């Protein structure tokens with residue numbers, strides 16, 4: 270385990286100076302050795318973890334057709350640079366400061382989306398907005414029961430650090446001209462330790 274104090278780094282959540290950086294080799298299921306990296310703020314508890322695979326790095330796209338309740342247990346490894354989309358439902362989870370790397374399954378992803386929808390429902394300003402959120406919530410529940418129209422879960426990663434590990438999951442290389450439009454979620458610090466606006 271590598272642990273370093275970045276004295277000059279400024280916390281993106283509370284703006285305090287000084288963050289701890291650590292990197293530790295871990296074994297990810299089915300994916301071999303990777304490095305788990307974390308930056309953490311002592312003052313407010315903000316943390317951001319990520320996985321860096323030590324092998325593949327070509328831009329990759331994974332597509333999984335979600336049709337049955339069994340699909341809920343399909344494993345998903347999503348690094349901080351992975352974008353998850355369900356085009357049929359207009360759902361996208363993009364890289365960013367608030368979106369952490371995780372090892373989960375498709376149901377776990379739906380749970381994350383439901384959490385966001387719950388927040389949107391509380392914040393909704395008009396009845397139309399509320400109705401759209403409620404409809405989506407109902408669709409997600411039917412998906413979990415295997416009762417919804419099939420949809421496609423797409424996971425794209427410009428660094429090839431994410432993966433869907435399911436029976437029948439399709440994988441394809443992303444052409445370079447497409448990969449350059451993907452968000453990376455990279456956090457860059459300038460020499461003074463300020464967080465440069467993430468891509």
Ligand SMILES: [Zn+2]
Pocket residue numbers: 280281282283284285310311312313314315
């Ligand atoms: Zn902080």
